[in-house]
Amino acid sequence: MKALQFICVLFCFQHLAFFPIASTANQIDYLNKLITKSRKSENPPANVGNQLGMMEADKIDFLPGQPQGVDFDQYAGYVTVNQTAGRALFYYFVESPNNSLTDPLVLWLNGGPGCSSLGYGAMEELGPFRVNSDGKTLFRNEYSWNNVANVIFLESPAGVGFSYSNTSSDYKTVGDQRTAEDSYIGNPYIDDSTTGKGIYDYYWTHALISDETHAGITRHCDFVSGNFSRTCKLYRNQAFVEHEKLDLYDIYAPLCNSSAPKTPSPGSVNNFDPCSNIYVASYLNLPEVQKALHTRNTTWSRCSNVGWTDRPSTILPTIKQLIDSGLRLWVYRTLADMWLSTKVWY
Ligand SMILES: *[C@@H]1O[C@H](CO)[C@@H](O)[C@H](O)[C@H]1NC(C)=O
Ligand SMILES: *[C@@H]1O[C@H](CO)[C@@H](O)[C@H](O)[C@H]1NC(C)=O
Ligand SMILES: *[C@@H]1O[C@H](CO)[C@@H](O)[C@H](O)[C@H]1NC(C)=O
Numbered sequence: 001m002k003a004l005q006f007i008c009v010l011f012c013f014q015h016l017a018f019f020p021i022a023s024t025a026n027q028i029d030y031l032n033k034l035i036t037k038s039r040k041s042e043n044p045p046a047n048v049g050n051q052l053g054m055m056e057a058d059k060i061d062f063l064p065g066q067p068q069g070v071d072f073d074q075y076a077g078y079v080t081v082n083q084t085a086g087r088a089l090f091y092y093f094v095e096s097p098n099n100s101l102t103d104p105l106v107l108w109l110n111g112g113p114g115c116s117s118l119g120y121g122a123m124e125e126l127g128p129f130r131v132n133s134d135g136k137t138l139f140r141n142e143y144s145w146n147n148v149a150n151v152i153f154l155e156s157p158a159g160v161g162f163s164y165s166n167t168s169s170d171y172k173t174v175g176d177q178r179t180a181e182d183s184y185i186g187n188p189y190i191d192d193s194t195t196g197k198g199i200y201d202y203y204w205t206h207a208l209i210s211d212e213t214h215a216g217i218t219r220h221c222d223f224v225s226g227n228f229s230r231t232c233k234l235y236r237n238q239a240f241v242e243h244e245k246l247d248l249y250d251i252y253a254p255l256c257n258s259s260a261p262k263t264p265s266p267g268s269v270n271n272f273d274p275c276s277n278i279y280v281a282s283y284l285n286l287p288e289v290q291k292a293l294h295t296r297n298t299t300w301s302r303c304s305n306v307g308w309t310d311r312p313s314t315i316l317p318t319i320k321q322l323i324d325s326g327l328r329l330w331v332y333r334t335l336a337d338m339w340l341s342t343k344v345w346y
């Protein structure tokens with residue numbers, strides 16, 4: 001697990017995405033206008049197939065091992081986004097228990113690139129359930145966002161999680177453009193130059209690297225061009241040596257020791273178990289769980305090595321365009337995760 005996170009740290013520059021869409025008519029009008037405006041002829045709309053009867057078919061009777069008293073509806077299944085290629089995205093949709101008709105709709109996308117919104121977002125972050133250490137049963141997340149919103153967890157792009165394409169070359173030509181066309185939403189990562197440098201500012205302000213190393217990086221590394229000199233590389237390696245083995249997504253969390261005996265799950269999200277990744281992978285690969293989620297019979301993995309081919313170095317102009325169009329945006333950062341350490345927006 002850690003090896004994978006390490007690879008991600010080095011090569012993946014994309015993160016949790018969020019797109020809270022308030023259900024007021026105004027927000028939706030703005031969004032529609034924006035989508036219509038940006039979808040000129042060079043950007044054909046996603047080719048979504050016939051949806052008749054699919055809602056009923058996608059309804060989840062129950063998830064294996066789910067606790068008693070689940071008081072909201074859940075749906076899961078595929079939406080074909082390109083019939084010619086046979087490309088389909090997998091979603092998991094949870095309604096809010098009490099006011100699903102009036103509560104807002106939230107679309108949740110994990111980054112990576114290439115990591116699963118179901119395994120991370122729904123099962124380890126803000127969804128209604130967490131997986132117990134037996135890898136087979138679930139407990140309730142009392143802080144789930146679906147307490148107050150209807151939440152769609154979308155696995156994107158095809159090749160990630162349960163999302164797939166029957167055209168295998170699709171997995172090698174993934175990028176922001178395709179992801180946006182298939183799912184309407186692009187890359188949430190904000191800005192190369194400030195985020196690249198921000199990681200080292202974060203280490204330094206959290207006493208994880210020395211003053212000397214931070215000063216060396218500040219002086220010698222050009223994060224705007226990304227053309228790193230030899231001296232810069234030496235300082236970056238030094239930073240890596242100094243901060244040692246850490247959970248870079250939560251520097252305060254313990255690391256998972258997969259060879260240590262499993263402890264029973266606490267049944268509460270207040271005690272996060274760093275080995276949760278393992279339990280989630282075990283759960284989502286159970287045949288009865290895949291059946292309940294209406295997925296293909298497949299090996300689910302939390303991140304996929306999709307070949308990312310295009311991505312802008314900054315989306316600050318896009319954020320400006322969204323704000324100028326009148327949409328209300330919420331861009332936030334976490335305290336314990338060095339990735340979103342660039343304090344651009346609060
Ligand atoms: C479907 O995807 C293929 C790539 O696999 C692409 O060449 C084609 O333009 C797409 N069709 C539509 C309608 O988007
Ligand atoms: C992919 O191929 C399988 C087997 O032919 C077919 O059942 C499935 O519907 C195809 N998927 C899409 C999205 O077209
Ligand atoms: C839904 O309503 C019930 C009954 O009023 C209440 O006990 C529960 O806390 C509500 N759930 C949420 C998430 O607000």
Ligand SMILES: *[C@@H]1O[C@H](CO)[C@@H](O)[C@H](O)[C@H]1NC(C)=O
Pocket residue numbers: 227228229
């Ligand atoms: C990168 O920087 C080096 C000097 O450190 C320079 O020789 C080289 O031309 C630069 N490469 C690019 C692509 O700018």
Ligand SMILES: *[C@@H]1O[C@H](CO)[C@@H](O)[C@H](O)[C@H]1NC(C)=O
Pocket residue numbers: 257258259260261
């Ligand atoms: C992991 O757990 C095993 C078995 O309990 C123990 O021997 C080992 O020292 C632990 N490793 C670390 C890094 O804590």
Ligand SMILES: *[C@@H]1O[C@H](CO)[C@@H](O)[C@H](O)[C@H]1NC(C)=O
Pocket residue numbers: 287297298
């Ligand atoms: C899923 O596919 C694998 C490999 O083809 C097969 O061994 C297994 O029995 C299948 N499981 C189900 C539930 O169909």
